[in-house]
Amino acid sequence: MPTAYPHPQKHLGHAVNYLTGNHEYDIPKETVDGEIAQLRARLESKPSFNPGLTFDPEKHLIKDPSAKVLTLDDLKIKKTRVAPVCNFATTYQFPLLTQEAVDMILWEALRPEIVEKYGRLPNLAKSATRLDFHIGGHCSRWAPFTQALWNSPELREILERFTKVKMKPLFSAGHFNFSLAEKNATEPPSEELLRKYREQSNGDEVPSSLGMHYDSSTFALVIMAELDENTIGGETGIVTGDNKFVRVPDPKVGSATLIQGMVLKHVATKPVSNSNRVTAVAGFCVAGPEKLDNSLLTSVKPSILPRQNYNEFYNDWAQFRLTNLAEHILHYRDQLKNVEQFDQKDFIAHCQEMESYLHKCWDEMEEHYNPPYPPKEFRITYDEL
Numbered sequence: 001m002p003t004a005y006p007h008p009q010k011h012l013g014h015a016v017n018y019l020t021g022n023h024e025y026d027i028p029k030e031t032v033d034g035e036i037a038q039l040r041a042r043l044e045s046k047p048s049f050n051p052g053l054t055f056d057p058e059k060h061l062i063k064d065p066s067a068k069v070l071t072l073d074d075l076k077i078k079k080t081r082v083a084p085v086c087n088f089a090t091t092y093q094f095p096l097l098t099q100e101a102v103d104m105i106l107w108e109a110l111r112p113e114i115v116e117k118y119g120r121l122p123n124l125a126k127s128a129t130r131l132d133f134h135i136g137g138h139c140s141r142w143a144p145f146t147q148a149l150w151n152s153p154e155l156r157e158i159l160e161r162f163t164k165v166k167m168k169p170l171f172s173a174g175h176f177n178f179s180l181a182e183k184n185a186t187e188p189p190s191e192e193l194l195r196k197y198r199e200q201s202n203g204d205e206v207p208s209s210l211g212m213h214y215d216s217s218t219f220a221l222v223i224m225a226e227l228d229e230n231t232i233g234g235e236t237g238i239v240t241g242d243n244k245f246v247r248v249p250d251p252k253v254g255s256a257t258l259i260q261g262m263v264l265k266h267v268a269t270k271p272v273s274n275s276n277r278v279t280a281v282a283g284f285c286v287a288g289p290e291k292l293d294n295s296l297l298t299s300v301k302p303s304i305l306p307r308q309n310y311n312e313f314y315n316d317w318a319q320f321r322l323t324n325l326a327e328h329i330l331h332y333r334d335q336l337k338n339v340e341q342f343d344q345k346d347f348i349a350h351c352q353e354m355e356s357y358l359h360k361c362w363d364e365m366e367e368h369y370n371p372p373y374p375p376k377e378f379r380i381t382y383d384e385l
């Protein structure tokens with residue numbers, strides 16, 4: 001079935017070598033041997049450093065964190081690109097991880113073999129340099145501590161208190177956004193930096209390691225993993241329904257924010273100061289079997305996100321989606337057993353929902369459809385959706 005955009009093309013914003021590892025986006029050797037090696041050495045030199053550390057929710061999660069929650073109504077967001085799964089929009093920062101846990105997830109991502117295989121420069125970032133890069137997709141296979149964190153029931157309980165829906169981590173959860181400080185760079189005076197910071201009122205123009213976007217996962221948990229003292233900027237920025245650009249204030253190392261990133265336009269801002277800023281982001285979706293997830297491929301497929309490993313990503317995607325659908329079908333089948341009056345309308349609607357879920361498993365794949373990136377919906381206002 002032919003489509004308007006059957007092939008990825010560089011001039012449409014695609015990373016065209018996605019089948020062979022997008023190596024033109026490799027993190028430069030200067031960064032790998034310089035700032036990355038330094039950061040890793042700093043973590044390894046801490047007296048408490050233990051490469052075999054296992055995740056212990058009692059020890060590594062902050063107990064009962066609370067934070068102010070904002071709903072889509074609070075943010076005056078009425079129109080959304082897809083139906084929201086709940087009215088939850090975002091939280092203010094809340095303390096989540098101890099320093100030991102933060103150090104460990106960062107270290108697992110910074111090991112040389114992980115950087116080489118799962119680290120890439122971003123595609124289409126705003127004002128990115130050799131020090132802005134992504135590492136991700138390594139957790140389920142190579143990062144036991146981080147993976148145990150994403151899968152921990154204790155973490156889910158914390159998040160579900162905010163969203164009030166049942167949640168589970170996405171198949172590929174675990175993506176790190178790095179913006180590192182340039183060694184030996186001279187810093188302008190802080191008044192000048194503050195002025196620059198205040199001038200950044202247009203979210204579309206704010207320098208970031210990932211431009212203004214919606215997520216392809218329902219929820220994103222954004223944990224501050226590294227933020228130099230006296231950093232100016234580096235917050236998660238979001239756009240409200242009346243088109244204002246606001247920052248989730250006061251990020252601290254170990255603190256987090258949760259957003260319904262699928263329907264909330266947002267950006268990971270770069271500090272205006274020459275500072276390290278690293279966030280660990282984990283995607284979550286609604287948990288079944290009653291509900292099907294609304295995950296997309298839009299901004300995470302390998303021709304868009306260069307760090308994706310083609311085979312691992314699509315094999316995991318297929319397993320995830322087909323498992324969810326299989327569990328959902330079995331659940332629905334069991335429910336039907338108990339009905340006295342068979343409702344055809346309801347049955348048809350349900351089958352259509354499952355058909356469209358199956359359709360969304362493949363309709364954004366490179367083999368089928370490669371529209372220009374970023375898509376129009378990332379640039380227009382909520383009202384124009």
Ligand SMILES: [Fe+2]
Pocket residue numbers: 213214215220261266
């Ligand atoms: Fe995002």
